[in-house]
Amino acid sequence: MNFQHRKRIIVQTVDERGSVDVGELAQLLQTSEMTVRRDLVQLASSGLIYRTRGGAMKVSLATDKHTFANKTAVNAERKDYICQLAAQEIQEGDIIFMDCGSTVFRLCQFIRNKRITVVTNSLPVLSELMDSTVSVNLVGGEVDKERRAMHGLIAEEHIARYRAHRAFIGVDGISLQNGLSANGEKEASTATAMARQTEKVYLLCDSSKLETDKYLYFAPLSLFDVLITDQEAKPDMMTAYRQAGITLIN
Incomplete structure (x- = not known):
């Protein structure tokens, strides 16, 4: 070619x-x-x-x-598909964690009418759900203007005070060999803090991030319970993930 x-x-x-x-x-x-x-x-x-x-x-x-709005716009259709599947996992009365990832943010539109409680470090999630039936618990801490989120030691201590039925977290990269990776320590620390405090962890990850390794390796595949991705994921890759014992929804 x-x-x-x-x-x-x-x-x-x-x-x-x-x-x-x-x-x-x-x-x-x-x-x-x-x-x-x-x-x-x-x-x-x-x-x-x-x-x-x-x-x-x-x-x-x-x-x-690097603006949040631009990150959210990338692969928007894939993210919406993933979030529609994720919303089906949420039951009335649930308490859920939502991190500050751009994919996780797009879950808001599908849960606005649910009577649930959301604990989040994301300012855009707070803004999106303010006038909905959802009760929002905003994590405190230092404001990261670029990510429009709360991060740091105080944020992690806040998260540690709560228990949730489910956590929905994003990731910058995932691979069978190396596990989960991120572009920075802040996102990684929030994801692991939420994972420790929940009964079930859902990883929302569009197919472009599968078998991708980013700057910082921060957790093994055992951090999450369910991987939700989109239909663009290659069948042979999906087979490999399932054979590795990963519960997969796509």
Whole structure:
């Protein structure tokens, strides 16, 4: 496959998904990751994509690429599908944890009319559920303006005071070999704190994050009880996850 053909596929994929990893593109193009990285450098220099660590992002999202709104917009359809499945797991009267992940945030629209209690460190979740039937318990602590969430020692102590029926957490990367990984320590510490205080942990993870390793490894696969992903996940990968003993919903 020549560069022009690869260029068209890369630009189209980034435009559709918002962001994409080098490994995903290498599989899609049936070429080496080295070739993909070289292509991304050329496309970025032409202004067609925005180069990120480990992949590429849509230029329109990269203007302020770390804002919560932009993270939420990436792979929105996949995230909504995942959250519809997650909402079906929640019973009336449940107490649930919701972390500050962009996928978890999209669960709000599907639980607004449930009579449940949500304990969260996410300011967007608080805002979204304020005028709903849901009771919200906002975790205290230091405000992370970039993530629009509460983090730190006080936040972890707050979480430790409560017990929940279910926890819904996000992750930046998951692999059968290495477990769960994150882009930073703050998200990782919140996820593990919530997992310790709940009866059942649901990992909400769109298929682009499967078999992906990020900056910080923070927990084994045993941290969660159920993995909820989307229909774009490859069948052979889903088989491998189930054979590894993972309860999977997609």
